[in-house]
Each structure stands twice: as C-alpha cells, then as structure tokens.
Amino acid sequence: MSSTTAETSAPVSEQRSRTPRVRRRGENTLAGSLASHGVLIVASVIALFPIAWLVYLSLGPDTDDYLHPGGIWDKMTFDNYTFVLQHTQFFDWLKSSLVVTLGTTAIGVLIAATTGYAVSRMRFPGYKKFMWVLLVTQMFPVAVLMVPMYQILSDLQLIDNYFGLILVYCTTVIPYSAWLLKGYFDTIPFEIDEAGRVDGLTPFGTFFRLILPLAKPGLAVAAFYNFLTAFSEVAFASTFMLSDDKYTLAVGLQSFVSEHDAQRNLMAATAVLIAIPAAVFFYLVQKNLVTGLTAGGTKG
C-alpha cells in the first residue's frame, strides 16, 4: 500500500513543477468546469423534464393528446383547468389539505423542536433508549399500524376529523424532524444556554428566547419535510377520511382519477394544480435547505 502512494506522489510533483500557470485552490481547469456544467445541465434536464412534460400535457384539450404531444402546441388551452376547478370539489380538498398540512407542520415542528432540544442539551436517564425509539418509529410499516390506528381513532371519535389525521401524521414526521433538529441544536454553542441561565432564564426561557430564533434554518428544513410528507400522503388519508368534502388533495385526485379513468388531460391538469401549493412552500424555504441540513447531518 505504502509503496503505491510513494510511486504516485512522485509523478504528481513532477507534473506540478512543469505546469507554468499557477492555479489557485478550488479553481477548475476549463475542461473540468465544462464537464461539470455538462453533467449538471443533463441532471437538471432530467430533474425538470417530467414536471415540465406534465405541465405541457395538461394544456392539451383532448383525451389522447398525450399520444401525439406534437399536436398540443397549436391548440393549447386552459380548458382542462377550468373544467377541473368547476366540476370537482377542488377548493374543499384544497382547504382540508391546507388545514391538515399546516396543522401537521406547526404542531410537528413545535413538538420536534422541544424534543430535539431536550436530547441535544440534556443527558437524562433513558436518553439512549429514547433515541433508539425515535429511530425504530421510522421503521413502522403502514400495514401494521393501519387497522389498530383506525380502531383507536374511531374510539376517540377522530375518524373523518382533521385533528385525527394531523395526529397520525405527527407520528410519522416527528421522529425524523426531532433528529434533524437535534443535529442543528448541537451546532449552536452551549455557551449561549449558559449566558441565558446566568441572566436568570429558565431552561424553557432559554429555549424559546435564545435557541429557537438561532435555529431558523433547521426549523425551516423540518417544516419543509413535515409539509411535504403530510401533503403527499395517501394511504392514511384515504382510510381515515370518509366524507368526500374532507378528502385531502391526494385522495381527491385519486377518486377523481378513478371516475375519469380515460381522461388523462384532466388528470394532468389536476396534478399540476396540486403541485402548486407545494411549489410555493418550497420556494419560501429553499434558501435554508442546505444550511439546515448541513448541521443536521454532520453533528452526532
């Protein structure tokens, strides 16, 4: 092993001494940056294309336009959108989706933040077990929980109720959010906590007045994760929401699709309409994504 590294290091130094131009660290050669741009452009196209294609298809007025995409260009129209908005309970579904999703986001982030703070700053008996529980909870398959959860919720009269669904979503989003936020809190120096304590704040006061404002990027990522998970969940929502004016968008789309099985143009338009709230939320938090996850991943 050591001999190979010795051999390779020799030509490297030779090569360096031969290059006339001094290249700063972190700068790329022209070929290197061209290649990087090339790969990134290809990846961006792959990432964008399915979404762009869906938007494009949603503008075609006829059912089988997706088979002749070339023809759509000449007869683009928003008819599909107006049809969906007028003939479905889109706004009911949007309302219940927003209630459930924003509820999950708010409650989930708040509870996950207190939990994350507790496990980040305090070493209480049962700490290890609690972290293990947070991990194991993420492994729970939908199938085991569905039937018993249904029974509990119906005992609590929470079937077909927004709050019931919010609670169910909280169980799926909180473990990861708490873990993520723990990572972020770990990067905030605990001298800040000490300063707060010296100035006479209780642990709760320190948390709410000092730590939370500093943890905004982490909170944004957790909110993003909670929002998306709750917004795109189908299995629980379709089982626990019974009346069709309380469907979330995901379930509503499913039911609409089964009614209008052949009308792909309408399906495409519905799908695009549903993606819009998620896109808006994404745009609001995207600046914080990398900073928030940076801390979450690296610190133990």
Place this chain on the structure above:
Amino acid sequence: MTVAIDRATGKRRGDREPKPGPAGRLRRGYQKHWYAYAMIAPVAVVLGVLVLYPLVYGLYLTLTDANSLNTARTIGVNHIDATYKFIGLDNYADILWGPTAYDRFWSHFIWTIVWTAACVALHYGIGLGLALLLNQKLRGRTLYRLILVLPWAVPTFVTVFGWRFMLADGGIINSALDALHLPSPLWLEDTFWQRFAAIMVNTWCGVPFMMISLLGGLQAIDASLYEAAEMDGASAWQRFRYVTLPGLRSVSSTVVLLGIIWTFNQFAVIFLLFGNTAPDAQILVTWAYYLGFGQQPRDFAQSAAYGILLLAILIVFTSFYRRWLNRNEQQLAI
C-alpha cells in the same frame, strides 16, 4: 472516566455524591431532569398512544385469524360482534413455510432486498456525484441546486402521474426509443420492466435528499485539510479518497441507514405506479397493504403479520449495522 456536563444546567454528572435510597433517587432524578422529561413528554405521549399501542394491538392481531368478515363492524343499525379467534403463530408459519410461501412471501422478499439495495446505491452514488459537482466554485450553482432539489418538492403522487404518462405505451419515452430504433419495452405491463421503471422513478424522487445532505456534509469539511493534502502532493483522487470520504463518514452512515429504512418501506411509488395491476412488482409493504386493504375479504391478520415481519427485519438489520459501525469506531448520528 469522562465527565459529562449537563449542558443546560452546567452541573457535572461525574461527581460522586452520597447514594440516596431508591425513593430519594427517584425524587432527585425528577427534580434534576423534570424539564427534559417535560420537553419530550408530548412526543412520548403521541408515540405511545398512536404507535406503541397500535403495535401491541397489531401484534395481537397477527396471532388471530381476523379478517373483514369476522371483526366487529356495524352495518346500518345492526352491530355485529367480532368472532375471530386466537390461532397462535399459524399466520407466521403459513407466511414463511406454508404452501405457495415462495410466491406469497419469498419472491417479494427477494425483490424487496434487490429494490432497496439498488435504490439506495443509486441514490447515494448519484447524490454524492452531484453534491461534489455543486461543491465547486461554479457559475450558476445556486440555480443548479434549486433545479436539482425540485423533484423533492413535488408531491410523490404528482410525480408518479407524470411518469405514468411518460412510460405509457405510446408515451414520450417509448416514442423516443422508437425514433432511435431501440426496442420499446412495455414499462407498465412486463414484470421485469415494471421493476426497472419502479427503481427509475424512485431514484428520480430520492436523489435530491441524498444530494442536499451530502452537500451539507461536504461544506462542513475543514478546507485546511484539502490544503494540507495538496501541499503533500495528493492527487484529486487521493484527496477524494483520504479527505472527502472520511469527512463524510458520519453523515453517510446516517443517510444510508435512513435511506435503507425509507426505501424498504417505500409505499407510494410502487402503489401509485401500478395499483393492483402488478402482483410481481409489489414489495413487501405494498403487498401487505394489498392483503389488508386491496382485496375482499380483507385479511387483517396476515397483513399485520407481514408488517411485524418487516419491522423485525429492519430492527435486526439496524442492530447489525450499528454494531458494524461501532466496530469501525464510528458513531451513528442518531
């Protein structure tokens, strides 16, 4: 012995104090840690009620022959009591060794393993590659980052609808393949291509999370390490191998574990892509859902038994993974 300092209170934990009796210890523990417990109490309560209890109940269901015909239910005004009975471990025996166990369990099991391994490898590989590219000084990298995260921001069922249009017979992908005179497979009908399509779609959905997490990890590596490596004449590959990879170790081991858990339980992609049309492309989770909710009569007991088996597989795997990490002197970030 290391002295741990409780960071919120600044008290040393290592200090020896006279040992109080058990009741005293309980009271002192409560006084010392009550705010910690108060802070985790909401989670503990919610998880306890909505996860732990259902789990125990689900475990009990697996020991019975409950299905939608013999559980308690209300039809109109008539209430029918549950008539299912305790049958011990028969469900598990039937799933694992019963007649046609291969078709019902083992074939799905093998496919689930293949699916998880392929998806996580692709997520990680592509995610790391893109993260490395985005970590350079590059014109327009903020825009690239924004576009590349986009698949994560689109709800899964919207994504899957988009892909179904593209993969449909006569859709854009097959048209393109035709134009290039390549064979155009039946993505949504043929078993092999169904599996291929499922992995492809899930890769598209899952790469952004890996990419962003690893990008975060890359940015946290101390730049002076690269400087030192370059001073010592390390080539680009050596810098990657001996600085970048070790620096990413803790974030990698965590995201890989999370990736494995999430992919193993990935319900939405396969369920929405094929519905009930692809019995051979179902992974264990979607298969369990099909048994419990997608067929008549609904077989709650078997479905729950599959769920418990899934959970058991993941717990065993995670314990081994942890032990393996500990042997390599790494700590999991969780």
